[in-house]
Amino acid sequence: MDVQQHSVSPRDDFYRTYSAAQVDAIVDSLVQRGEFPYELTYLGDGSEMWREAETPSDAEHSPMLSDFDTLLTSHAARLLAVAPSASPVRIVDLGPGTTRPVRGLIRHLLDESRLAGYRAIDISAQILELARQNLGNDFPGHAGRFELCRGDFTGPDLARVLAAEGDGADTVRFVVLAGGTLYNFADPARVLRHVCHSLRDDDALLLTLRIDTGVDRPPFMDQISVGGPYKPQQLAGLDLLAVDRSWYVTETGFDRDRSDVFVRVRFLEPVTVTFAVGDDQRAVAFEPGDTVLVWRYLYHDAAAVADQLGRCGLRVRLFEHGQDKQVVLVAATPAR
Template identity: 70%
Template structure:
């Protein structure tokens, strides 16, 4: 079988290769690539979860940057301009309160967002224009891959406009668990760290394991459990019929990861017309493909992870619900 026609319209040759590599080497569809095309609308719709029990947690994680804005400003030199660089902005919901806080204090030096999905950027643009009609035209939204060379362009030094002319202090943000969309979060962290300057603070909002009141997914693998539509969007694009597999959700204790995966009921071979030539990836019955993962660590493990990647935690604040945290980290000297 071959991918659907829109698969090759949606993805570049390099992204097609990345999908084939990920499937063959890790048995995983790259989740970050499900934010393109129709997946962006699925993602937007997913902001309103079908499970009402998740609403308070999502509201909490979206408000973390706003609630702790003054503590974050305390990390910057007094009265210095502050630029926001939003990596994977989604609909820009988590950063809007922080933007407003900086505008009210005349501290905002600019807002810049980067995402591989033009559709996601358009959603963010519309929301920012609605929320900040007098300022949004000056906000910059760039289509690019912040896990690759585009990041250095996004974080290129610039002088502050409308302030003292010095280089602005920057908040580099990955909100809503963006970091853990990737199969290798440490690789992404090291890449971001390598592009940061001494004027930058990395801000993460994450869901963490608090060691108590643990969710049901940590107890057993559930067949046919709840999943978001976009988590299967990648397999749909490959032309894999949903009757050929069952979904499973659970927790991998060895990797400290929540997962959703497809377990095949039928043999499946996908033939790719990739940049390096034709190639095929095959799966047998009972083989699995991961379609979503999320690293689920406690706060100490998060701090250790950042330290291993050359970053030092400066602030760690829990939300109203203790399962979510805001982490601020700076490059280790």
């Protein structure tokens, strides 16, 4: 029985969503690593997942908040102890999402008259608009304190957002990577080294992460689960490539060599995707059995998290577990 060869081109909204450089990066990642860069799924349709998840923040309508949402708030006083006494604090939010994790910390800093300002950076205009709306709803009258910048914090844009006009020499920056944002990247250590290099001695990096506690591990830690679990956003990139979901199956598992939980697709039928890259065309072909990684999450235990931060030039100052012990808040400062 002949297997049908599928030849497709990305949808028109693929090219509206991504810049020429991002298209080139996606093709390189598919060819070199067999991976659709997950951090790029927060643009376009992928950002709608975040909007749908956001609800009014009043007590009557709020859902039960997760540890990712509450850890920065519940330890706000201890985080301030990491900064020099009475120093104003500027929050620099890298990949703000809904901003839910940082809003309690913002409120605490306002109450203590310590907030120098809040600045967020993201490659997604849609995410930044969601952040603007949520901050406006929760902090009416403080719009002048919030700046939203479109850019890539893994590159030179980070220095731009850290250099806030009007900050005094005593202003401390709390640089936030909340909700596991750090582990969206194929090389989290490179991102950590880049952030550390950009910090002043009194600045602090604040992370919220899900870690491996050795208990309550999902079954796919030992055997690949075919068909899920996965989130629709994780397939958004392939949807934009016009790759039909009937042409592959999803697999969720654990890569012991990398300590990554992953979601990937395994092709059932041959597919060729032809990209327009500038004036050129580039084709990426997949045969039955080929896989494309669509999501990864580094699954370290507490000791490995601390070791990674140390190797990237950071010293752990605070390490606190959430209620279920699997989500942690880590505050680290440059170890120079």
